[in-house]
Amino acid sequence: MAILDLPKPAAQLYERVSRVIPPFEWPAFEADIEAILELKRERDAIILAHNYQSPEIFHCVADVVGDSLALAREAAKGDARVIVMAGVHFMAETAKLLNPSKTVVIPDADAGCSLAESIAPEDIRLLREAYPGAPVVTYVNTSAAVKAASDICCTSANAVRVVESLGVPRVVMTPDEYLAKNVAAQTKVEIVAWRGRCEVHEQFTAADIRELREAYPGAVVLAHPECPPEVVAEADFAGSTADMIGYVGAKRPARVALVTECSMSDNVSVHYPDVEFVRPCALCPHMKRITLGKIRHALETMEGEVTIDPSIAAPARRAVERMLAL
Ligand code: SF4
Numbered sequence: 444m445a446i447l448d449l450p451k452p453a454a455q456l457y458e459r460v461s462r463v464i465p466p467f468e469w470p471a472f473e474a475d476i477e478a479i480l481e482l483k484r485e486r487d488a489i490i491l492a493h494n495y496q497s498p499e500i501f502h503c504v505a506d507v508v509g510d511s512l513a514l515a516r517e518a519a520k521g522d523a524r525v526i527v528m529a530g531v532h533f534m535a536e537t538a539k540l541l542n543p544s545k546t547v548v549i550p551d552a553d554a555g556c557s558l559a560e561s562i563a564p565e566d567i568r569l570l571r572e573a574y575p576g577a578p579v580v581t582y583v584n585t586s587a588a589v590k591a592a593s594d595i596c597c598t599s600a601n602a603v604r605v606v607e608s609l610g611v612p613r614v615v616m617t618p619d620e621y622l623a624k625n626v627a628a629q630t631k632v633e634i635v636a637w638r639g640r641c642e643v644h645e646q647f648t649a650a651d652i653r654e655l656r657e658a659y660p661g662a663v664v665l666a667h668p669e670c671p672p673e674v675v676a677e678a679d680f681a682g683s684t685a686d687m688i689g690y691v692g693a694k695r696p697a698r699v700a701l702v703t704e705c706s707m708s709d710n711v712s713v714h715y716p717d718v719e720f721v722r723p724c725a726l727c728p729h730m731k732r733i734t735l736g737k738i739r740h741a742l743e744t745m746e747g748e749v750t751i752d753p754s755i756a757a758p759a760r761r762a763v764e765r766m767l768a769l
Pocket residue numbers: 531555556557558559584641642643644669704727728729730
């Protein structure tokens with residue numbers, strides 16, 4: 444599918460997303476995309492986009508795409524003066540932690556996360572009192588202040604490795620209860636879990652997966668480890684969004700279901716036209732606060748700059764860098 448009378452580069456960009464954006468929707472995006480591409484040059488800016496961003500952002504204006512770990516790593520490289528985070532607030536904070544001299548902006552400062560909101564630094568202090576000597580491993584889906592109170596960060600892609608790297612019999616893992624339980628199933632280290640949940644992944648049930656298999660025979664089911672353990676148990680594979688992409692790329696299943704946020708299947712399917720994507724969909728309202736219009740506005744005005752108190756930034760950076768060093 445292509446819009447033949449579009450001028451380049453818009454026509455080329457549309458080719459990338461023509462499988463997931465119908466032609467009648469494209470004109471609504473085109474002006475913002477062209478403005479953003481120009482503004483990036485003027486501002487010496489790059490856009491980092493999470494895998495859950497909408498296809499018009501992910502495929503048409505982003506310079507770097509990936510999961511939290513990839514974005515954290517990429518944020519630490521490069522020499523652009525400005526980083527625009529097309530993701531949620533904790534991701535922008537992580538980018539700022541790793542790039543203190545750069546300007547980091549988030550197009551909507553209210554793009555939060557139910558996991559990040561589930562825990563405060565005081566909770567970490569109480570956990571340390573309750574479990575003396577147990578190091579605190581904190582998922583990157585948290586505020587800089589919570590990271591600062593923790594010993595080391597992890598992502599869903601590296602959580603088991605981080606836990607086992609500490610060489611202790613017991614760790615406290617915050618804030619995602621389900622990620623902690625899914626990690627506990629893969630290690631001998633005792634995991635003390637917090638009670639945070641991702642409001643997107645907690646919606647999936649084991650019954651959903653069984654119904655999906657009946658409706659779509661032969662579908663390979665890949666689940667995110669923020670899903671409840673019984674969902675992960677029903678899946679064929681569990682892993683971060685990057686792990687899911689790696690699985691699809693390596694195995695090329697004829698039919699696959701990605702049990703995670705809605706945009707993920709759209710974004711990955713663009714690269715694998717031979718794979719049928721079943722879409723067990725749950726939308727992240729926080730990720731969807733980021734739009735092309737808001738990215739354009741952020742680049743025009745430089746509003747939404749992320750700053751972090753230096754007394755928090757130093758220990759938070761240590762926790763993130765300790766993870767990246769692994
Ligand atoms: S998908 Fe879940 S973990 Fe990710 S930003 Fe949304 S609420 Fe947070």
